[in-house]
Amino acid sequence: MESLKTVTQGMAVQLVISPTCSLSMCMSLRYEPTDPYVVRAVFFTDTDEPAEWVLGRDLLADGLRGSAGCGDIRVWPAVGRGDQAMYIVLGAPAGTALLEVPVQDVRTFLKETEALVPRGAESGHIDWEPELANLFAKG
Secondary structure, three states: OOOOOOEEEEEEEEEEEEOOEEEEEEEEEEEOOOOOOEEEEEEEOOOOOOEEEEEEHHHHHHHOOOOEEEOOEEEEEOOOOOOOEEEEEEEEOOEEEEEEEEHHHHHHHHHHHHHHOOOOOHHHHOOHHHHHHHHHHHO
16 A cells, blocks of 8 residues: 555634633644544643544535534534634533634645545545454454
8 A cells, every 4th residue: 555645734723712712722633544534633732731633534624615513523614704714613521612713724734635535535545454354353
């Protein structure tokens, strides 16, 4: 299987505390063609260890155009903000976080991932032998 590069994109995001208060933080998106369906989002704050969430690449792309996702992760464009921001909600037992994310950074990131692995071609980038061996070992 050919080796492809990893795509990473850092960006400043806002953790929305209330309608009038937000906290700036850094988010890094990472895409690895060997795990082609997912994007790893790592969040950095001044006080905590980085937190990592695994998001569907399609979920991020769909969230640029409209509301996407259900359950723990939801994404949608920021109404009234033109083409500048989108929201990501991350829900966990400890609480829910609402993040305001710059659309252009997400678009640039997704364009780079799709240059490596076009949407719809993900399954051709998975090394199925270890995946099947892992399944049978657990069975």
